[in-house]
Each structure stands twice: as C-alpha cells, then as structure tokens.
Amino acid sequence: MPAQFGSYQSEIYLQGMSGVVPAFTNDPTALESSARELMEPGPYWYVAGGAGSGATVRANREAFDRRRIVPRMLTDATERDVSTTVLGTELAAPVLLAPIGVQSIVHPDGELATARAAAELGIPMILSTASSHTIEEVAEASGDGERWYQLYWPNSDDVTVSVLERAERAGYTALVVTLDTWTLAWRPHDLDQSYLPFIRGIGTAIPFSDPAFRASLERTPEEDRNSAVLRWVQMFTGVDKSWERLAFLREHWSGPIAVKGVLHPDDARRAVDAGMDGIVVSNHGGRQVDGSVAALDALPGIAEAVGDRVDVLFDSGVRTGADVIKAIALGAKAVLLGRPWVYGLAHGGQEGVRHVLRGLLADLDLTLGLTGNRSLADLGRHTLMENS
Numbered sequence: 001m002p003a004q005f006g007s008y009q010s011e012i013y014l015q016g017m018s019g020v021v022p023a024f025t026n027d028p029t030a031l032e033s034s035a036r037e038l039m040e041p042g043p044y045w046y047v048a049g050g051a052g053s054g055a056t057v058r059a060n061r062e063a064f065d066r067r068r069i070v071p072r073m074l075t076d077a078t079e080r081d082v083s084t085t086v087l088g089t090e091l092a093a094p095v096l097l098a099p100i101g102v103q104s105i106v107h108p109d110g111e112l113a114t115a116r117a118a119a120e121l122g123i124p125m126i127l128s129t130a131s132s133h134t135i136e137e138v139a140e141a142s143g144d145g146e147r148w149y150q151l152y153w154p155n156s157d158d159v160t161v162s163v164l165e166r167a168e169r170a171g172y173t174a175l176v177v178t179l180d181t182w183t184l185a186w187r188p189h190d191l192d193q194s195y196l197p198f199i200r201g202i203g204t205a206i207p208f209s210d211p212a213f214r215a216s217l218e219r220t221p222e223e224d225r226n227s228a229v230l231r232w233v234q235m236f237t238g239v240d241k242s243w244e245r246l247a248f249l250r251e252h253w254s255g256p257i258a259v260k261g262v263l264h265p266d267d268a269r270r271a272v273d274a275g276m277d278g279i280v281v282s283n284h285g286g287r288q289v290d291g292s293v294a295a296l297d298a299l300p301g302i303a304e305a306v307g308d309r310v311d312v313l314f315d316s317g318v319r320t321g322a323d324v325i326k327a328i329a330l331g332a333k334a335v336l337l338g339r340p341w342v343y344g345l346a347h348g349g350q351e352g353v354r355h356v357l358r359g360l361l362a363d364l365d366l367t368l369g370l371t372g373n374r375s376l377a378d379l380g381r382h383t384l385m386e387n388s
C-alpha cells in the first residue's frame with residue numbers, strides 16, 4: 001500500500017480539537033520570515049541570501065509562478081501513489097533532501113537532526129561535504145535510512161579517494177558531485193557581515209576527521225585550527241575541473257553518480273557521455289551565478305536532451321506540493337528540497353524538519369489528487385499551462 005502522505009492534514013485538524021496547533025507555520029513564505037526572527041543575522045543570511053542582486057533567487061520562484069496546473073475532474077484519483085525509483089533508490093515520494101552544508105549554524109544538532117527526520121519519513125538525505133558532523137556520525141544517526149553523499153571535489157586525489165571510501169563504507173549509496181561551486185560566488189549579504197562559516201572552522205568535520213587530509217597537514221587541526229581551515233579552504237575551492245576528470249570519480253565510486261548544477265543541454269549530454277547516471281538541474285538556489293537562467297526554465301530542454309538515458313533530478317525554488325508536480329511535469333524524476341527544511345531545522349531541530357517534510361508531502365499528495373492524477377506517470381507537459 002503506497003504511503004498516504006495526505007493524512008497529515010486530518011492529523012493536524014484532529015489535534016486542533018484538543019487545542020493543539022502545529023508548532024510553526026505551514027505557509028512557505030511565512031516560514032522564511034519566522035525563521036528570520038529566530039536566527040542570528042549571519043546564519044539567516046547565509047541560508048536565505050543569494051549571489052549578487054538576488055535576481056536568480058527571484059527568477060527561480062517566478063519560473064514556478066509562470067506555470068499553472070490545469071486540474072482535471074472525475075478521474076477516480078481517490079487512491080494515489082507518489083512512489084518512484086531514482087538512481088536505483090526506491091523512494092516513497094519524489095523528494096530528497098538537498099545537500100546543505102554547515103547545518104550547525106542553524107541548530108546545534110545540525111545534520112544529525114536532519115538525518116533522523118529524513119530516515120523516519122523514508123526520504124533520502126544527501127550529506128554535504130561541508131557537514132558539521134562526520135560522514136560516520138551522520139550515517140549512525142540515519143540508521144536504516146537511505147543516504148547519498150554530495151562531493152565538493154577536493155583538489156587532492158588522495159583526499160578525494162579517502163572521502164569516497166569512507167562514504168561507501170558508511171552506507172551512502174549514490175554520489176552527487178556538485179559542479180557549480182568550484183569557487184564561491186559574490187554574496188553581498190555574507191560579505192556585508194564578513195560571515196563565512198568555513199573560515200570559522202564550521203562545516204569542516206569531514207576533512208578534519210579524514211586520515212588523508214590530516215596526513216597533508218604539518219600540525220593537526222586540534223593543535224592549529226587556523227592552518228587546517230586555510231588548507232581545507234584552498235583544497236575545496238578555487239580550481240575548476242574538466243569533464244574528462246569525471247572518469248577518476250567513476251573509477252573510485254562503485255554506485256551511481258549524478259552531477260549537480262547542470263543548466264545547459266550540451267553539458268547534460270557531456271555528463272551522459274562521461275558515464276554519469278544522473279543530472280541535477282540546479283542553479284544552487286540562486287547562490288552562485290546572479291542573473292543565471294531559472295533552473296525550472298532549463299529543465300524541459302535538459303529532460304528532452306537526456307531524460308531517456310539518465311535520471312534527471314531538479315532543485316532550486318521548490319516550496320510546495322504544486323512545485324513538485326510542476327517539476328515532474330517538465331521532466332524531472334524527483335526534486336531536491338532545500339531551504340524550507342533548513343528553516344524547519346531552525347524552528348525545532350529534528351521535529352522541525354519532520355513538520356516541514358510532512359507538510360510538503362501531504363500537500364503533494366493532496367494536490368496530485370485534486371488535479372486529477374493518481375501517479376507521477378500521469379504528469380507531463382499536458383498538465384501545465386504557461387502564463388506570459
């Protein structure tokens with residue numbers, strides 16, 4: 001029997017009979033403003049901010065708003081199934097947690113809380129290389145939960161291989177290689193506050209616990225934190241790689257690999273030629289190239305170019321169940337959810353992430369039914385109308 005995510009709605013209304021209301025809002029826009037009230041300005045803007053003028057953050061939302069769903073009636077959509085399989089992983093819903101670094105700036109439990117919430121709901125978590133807890137600690141928190149690993153590709157083959165081996169040993173099944181952040185973009189909000197978590201030694205748990213990284217240091221991170229931080233910053237930013245170099249990752253990772261940050265159909269084709277199994281169409285939530293094309297606008301062309309050969313995933317701007325439906329209708333097999341659950345983490349750790357995820361899944365399930373669809377396979381270009 002497929003998961004009945006929509007039942008969260010009746011659970012909330014029934015609890016209301018005893019005077020219990022949700023711990024925080026279900027409205028995605030209000031969620032961001034209420035997180036702002038809870039968080040210090042440095043961490044808040046690190047999460048909410050974008051590159052440059054913020055044009056791409058806005059464009060991501062505008063691209064969703066421009067497309068509207070055309071509901072169909074009397075289609076017998078009472079029973080629904082939103083399950084799917086992506087990169088060999090069976091998903092109860094077409095949703096994964098996007099890789100988000102430095103989660104301890106949002107809540108002291110950081111990635112551990114997120115891993116527990118994701119595992120509880122059967123939603124895979126993609127662990128960032130910039131995690132504030134180690135690969136092994138997060139694996140333990142995730143238990144039987146499905147977990148993938150996101151690579152910020154170090155400029156050292158020894159460290160790369162060591163980190164990949166650790167992730168495989170700890171049960172991470174798929175690899176997501178982020179291509180769009182080989183150096184950090186110009187981010188005015190962070191610059192204004194001179195706030196970069198990594199420089200402060202946050203989000204360095206993975207390299208600091210890595211034997212190959214530690215072997216590259218003259219003094220251990222415990223003896224000389226600043227030098228270790230600087231070494232790591234130089235190692236994971238500043239050097240662009242090439243398509244040919246993907247063969248190296250293929251050689252050292254036995255499971256499926258997806259590349260994240262693809263926005264051009266030709267790059268998608270190159271990824272397929274390089275033997276990749278998946279593509280994440282993403283502009284990093286508008287945090288990298290200010291003025292970049294909205295990720296949703298790039299999706300149909302990429303899905304058309306390579307969707308029959310690899311799994312196409314999508315992120316950047318997903319806030320509601322309707323957004324998930326729109327992305328699937330335009331060719332994605334699943335979406336990565338980003339900022340919303342980070343705001344949930346800020347509101348209440350594991351419980352907060354859980355509330356945001358349950359809300360999104362319920363919204364997806366109910367909206368799918370109300371638009372007259374019973375499964376993801378029913379969705380396609382015919383589901384949408386584009387407003388000019």
Ligand SMILES: Cc1cc2nc3c(=O)[nH]c(=O)nc-3n(C[C@H](O)[C@H](O)[C@H](O)COP(=O)(O)O)c2cc1C
Nearest residue numbers: 047098099100101128178284285316317318338339
């Ligand atoms: C605070 C923050 C940290 C992020 N850290 C990473 C990361 O470590 N690795 C990565 O590939 N993407 C990272 N991303 C990008 C997300 O994976 C995803 O592409 C983005 O959040 C999607 O945009 P949205 O949150 O507006 O939907 C980060 C995003 C945010 C907001």
